[in-house]
Amino acid sequence: YMPMNMIHVQGLEKHYGDLHALRGISFAVERGEVVGFLGPNGAGKSTTMKILTGYLVPDGGSCQMAGIDVVPGDPGSRRNVGYLPESTPLYRGMRVDRYLDFVAGLHGQERAERKASVGRVIEACRLGRHAGRRIGWLSKGFRQRVGLAQALLGEPDVLILDEPTSGLDPREVVRMRALISELGKEKTVLLSTHILSEV
Numbered sequence: 001y002m003p004m005n006m007i008h009v010q011g012l013e014k015h016y017g018d019l020h021a022l023r024g025i026s027f028a029v030e031r032g033e034v035v036g037f038l039g040p041n042g043a044g045k046s047t048t049m050k051i052l053t054g055y056l057v058p059d060g061g062s063c064q065m066a067g068i069d070v071v072p073g074d075p076g077s078r079r080n081v082g083y084l085p086e087s088t089p090l091y092r093g094m095r096v097d098r099y100l101d102f103v104a105g106l107h108g109q110e111r112a113e114r115k116a117s118v119g120r121v122i123e124a125c126r127l128g129r130h131a132g133r134r135i136g137w138l139s140k141g142f143r144q145r146v147g148l149a150q151a152l153l154g155e156p157d158v159l160i161l162d163e164p165t166s167g168l169d170p171r172e173v174v175r176m177r178a179l180i181s182e183l184g185k186e187k188t189v190l191l192s193t194h195i196l197s198e199v
């Protein structure tokens with residue numbers, strides 16, 4: 001049995017004008033690992049994650065997710081990846097369940113499949129009591145859980161979480177950590193943070 005690299009990054013480079021944001025970054029994450037991507041603010045963590053999820057084009061190097069080359073603009077290359085950006089773009093006027101159903105539809109799921117998927121991620125992220133509430137009425141911690149739930153739709157093997165506990169109160173931080181640990185039993189997780197104790 002050979003462990004499979006679920007994330008494989010080789011020589012990533014990214015420039016923003018004169019700013020050299022990434023200089024030849026290489027790393028690999030195996031199936032079933034939960035890995036903390038640690039660095040101070042401005043170190044290039046979010047840039048790397050946006051490249052891994054196909055939202056940014058690198059200036060050099062390559063990356064593969066679950067054995068597939070990441071091609072910006074090709075949704076097929078990130079089918080196996082769930083992404084929670086640092087500031088999750090949620091439709092605050094929508095109910096939690098309807099928002100997740102809408103996102104599942106964007107993933108190309110049929111109605112019956114969407115219902116099952118939404119039920120699964122609501123349970124996984126412990127959102128049951130809040131499923132019928134508007135997203136804008138939830139605490140930041142529960143909004144983060146909704147963001148995590150949408151990242152889990154489509155049952156990705158890899159989860160990319162950018163500062164998942166940023167701005168949460170201490171109790172919500174503990175709950176989010178527990179949730180990520182639980183998800184790490186079945187998924188490969190890469191999470192960024194600038195807080196050493198978080199890792």
